Amino acid sequence: MLDYTLKRSKRRKTVAIKVAQQQLTVYAPHFVPLGDIESWLVSKKDWVQAQIAKQTSQAQMQQLPLETGVINLFNQPLAIKLNKGKSSHWQQNERSSELSLSVSSRVKNTESKYLSLLEDFLHHKLESYLEMRIHDYCLKMQEALPEQLKVQHYKRRWGSCNQRRELTFNLHLACAPTWVIDYVIVHELAHLKYMNHSSVFWQRVSRFYPDYKKASQWLKVNGSQLRWQ
Numbered sequence: 001m002l003d004y005t006l007k008r009s010k011r012r013k014t015v016a017i018k019v020a021q022q023q024l025t026v027y028a029p030h031f032v033p034l035g036d037i038e039s040w041l042v043s044k045k046d047w048v049q050a051q052i053a054k055q056t057s058q059a060q061m062q063q064l065p066l067e068t069g070v071i072n073l074f075n076q077p078l079a080i081k082l083n084k085g086k087s088s089h090w091q092q093n094e095r096s097s098e099l100s101l102s103v104s105s106r107v108k109n110t111e112s113k114y115l116s117l118l119e120d121f122l123h124h125k126l127e128s129y130l131e132m133r134i135h136d137y138c139l140k141m142q143e144a145l146p147e148q149l150k151v152q153h154y155k156r157r158w159g160s161c162n163q164r165r166e167l168t169f170n171l172h173l174a175c176a177p178t179w180v181i182d183y184v185i186v187h188e189l190a191h192l193k194y195m196n197h198s199s200v201f202w203q204r205v206s207r208f209y210p211d212y213k214k215a216s217q218w219l220k221v222n223g224s225q226l227r228w229q
């Protein structure tokens with residue numbers, strides 16, 4: 001049986017359920033017997049569990065990297081070091097797996113400057129990786145290079161492709177493993193030929209990225225942890 005809080009009310013005419021903060025609440029009129037409520041709940045069990053799972057994964061969203069002091073770049077942790085200096089810039093020390101963010105002492109809003117430097121760093125890393133891989137995959141797929149490549153914040157999607165052959169990728173992919181990024185690349189490049197998710201589209205994806213189901217599953221399970229805003 002599911003754990004729940006029961007709230008009875010005189011005015012209520014029907015039974016209703018709500019899942020909030022991973023907790024289940026049942027609202028019921030006074031006249032409905034407990035046994036009836038519980039057997040009705042059994043029939044709603046799958047839905048309730050799906051809601052709780054969804055809210056749990058949202059709650060696990062990545063904490064602000066500046067608070068934890070760690071950022072994942074291509075799924076590898078990088079320690080973040082914050083400094084004040086003469087100018088604002090980022091610098092990656094590949095040997096010590098450290099990213100140093102320096103903010104000029106003249107900057108007023110230091111917090112937001114650190115965050116914009118961090119995003120600038122991720123943007124730069126992801127863009128270089130995308131440029132290289134898009135080039136490789138276009139050769140393999142015998143596809144002309146896209147007209148434009150953009151990296152930006154997306155809330156709910158990992159990439160997009162339009163009729164003008166402009167490809168856009170979510171900045172937060174920079175935190176994902178490269179084999180997952182490759183899947184998003186092949187997915188978007190396949191859209192240059194098929195602007196839909198038809199079976200011929202998926203055939204093209206699977207031809208150039210046979211493990212596409214595994215990668216798309218990885219994004220479903222871990223995707224929310226890649227974001228921090």
Ligand SMILES: [Zn+2]
Nearest residue numbers: 187191196197
């Ligand atoms: Zn698509």
